[in-house]
Amino acid sequence: MKLIAFDADDTLWVNEPNYVNVKEKLCELLSHHIDQTTLSQRFYDAQMRNLRVFGYGAKSFILSMIETAIELTNGAITGSEIQQIIDVGRELVEFPIEVFDGIHEVLETLSQQFDLMVLTKGDLFDQESKIARSGLGHYFKHVEIVSEKNEQAYLGILKKYNLQPSEFIMIGNSLKSDILPVVHIGARAIHIPYAITWEHERVGEEHLEGKSFTTVDNARELVGLLEKAKTREIA
The missing domain is CATH 3.40.50.1000 (HAD superfamily/HAD-like)
Known part of the structure; x- marks a missing residue:
């Protein structure tokens, strides 16, 4: 050997609990737009699509969150809400x-x-x-x-x-x-x-x-x- x-x-x-925590925060941010079950499935679908383009990791995860939010709100999500998603996602590259x-x-x-x-x-x-x-x-x-x-x-x-x-x-x-x-x-x-x-x-x-x-x-x-x-x- x-x-x-x-x-x-x-x-x-x-590692994974940090991603779970950020996903839960995404659900909270979008709770007034969509139910959690639908969001979870659509977010997972977005992740699978983006793996082929962006690969694994925090950046791909954040882009998938933003894409999912835009799709599920039919583009009605505000710039302020997108900024909140980015801020939450930033935790994935800074956590202890x-x-x-x-x-x-x-x-x-x-x-x-x-x-x-x-x-x-x-x-x-x-x-x-x-x-x-x-x-x-x-x-x-x-x-x-x-x-x-x-x-x-x-x-x-x-x-x-x-x-x-x-x-x-x-x-x-x-x-x-x-x-x-x-x-x-x-x-x-x-x-x-x-x-x-x-x-x-x-x-x-x-x-x-x-x-x-x-x-x-x-x-x-x-x-x-x-x-x-x-x-x-x-x-």
């Missing part, structure tokens, strides 16, 4: 980073034994800012920010760092982005579930049948587990 990659958002630090319990200690230990990487997707500026604000950057030898986490992206990482699949392990909270693509290319993955999962990142049980990966309850379990990984004792 030559490289251990960590997802960032909701693996190293709290809440590192998960035990992460500092785990990374301190692992970085003395292995080469570590942050492998995350999203807007370059947004993700670089969060890494800097987290205070975790010095533990990682490599940082890779990609537009999408799929099999092609992971194969590109292996090629770039001259690795075989057996020499790479990915750790993350998203089954869709951090686990299944890694398993599909023959590498190893460790799943650390998080309480909140964005709808786009959810996968059905049928997609997990026959897939071999390891699940742990929290990051503190990683040290012992990865020591076993040296001798390929984990899936």
Whole structure:
């Protein structure tokens, strides 16, 4: 094993609750225009459309909020209300980073034994800012920010760092982005579930049948587990 990659958002630090909070504020701002159920669905639809154009991250989220507000009010939303949406959305690029319990200690230990990487997707500026604000950057030898986490992206990482699949392990909270693509290319993955999962990142049980990966309850379990990984004792 030559490289251990960590997802960032909701693996190293709290992220999704901040987006949920901003979405709830959007619902409050537009409550006199549209019901919450309709807004939530239309907002999600806008996010899915915009992923192909703007990718992941805070900027895409904010643009989707504005687009949804304009659509659902038939253009009647005021400039003042749009400014409120922008102000609320700005919280997503400024929120204090809440590192998960035990992460500092785990990374301190692992970085003395292995080469570590942050492998995350999203807007370059947004993700670089969060890494800097987290205070975790010095533990990682490599940082890779990609537009999408799929099999092609992971194969590109292996090629770039001259690795075989057996020499790479990915750790993350998203089954869709951090686990299944890694398993599909023959590498190893460790799943650390998080309480909140964005709808786009959810996968059905049928997609997990026959897939071999390891699940742990929290990051503190990683040290012992990865020591076993040296001798390929984990899936």
